Amino acid sequence: MGASGAGALLGMAGAAVAGKRLRLAGFGTTLLLVDGVSGLLVAPIGSVGATWLAAGLLLLVGVLSGFMQVTVYTWIQRRVPAHMMGRAMSIFMFIFMGLAPLSAAGAGWLLTHITLAQLFLGGGAVLVGLSALAWLFTPIRRIEMDVPAQAASGAAA
Known part of the structure; x- marks a missing residue:
């Protein structure tokens, strides 16, 4: 768990310092890609026999999750009108x-x-x-980080 936490801190720092440059494609595509890669990294954890290998896998999962947490928080805060921010963030934190x-x-x-x-x-x-x-059957892959001017100002609400 320590390796996962350290990875999450590294991922959060990476998102804060170079978040936009670290995205491979649009926000939605990056989100789905990170989820898929995380699944591939999680799958063998129960089968590895060496602690260092399990810690390495958890470190990588932590980096990805930390990066995506900051990125998703940023995306939500750009899309939600200011007067609804508390409600939206409380739901997100509950999740x-x-x-x-x-x-x-x-x-x-x-x-x-x-x-x-x-x-x-x-x-x-x-x-x-x-x-x-989600990639095949939902519009998630087309979600972009940038927000139209109407949504950012709350005029669309």
């Missing part, structure tokens, strides 16, 4: 912080039925699969 204990409880229950390696492999596969489905 990040409030659902983690529920997810942990669900994973704990699931581990009574499957192995740890299966849990990580399945979680990674689900993340890769959902990223691919």
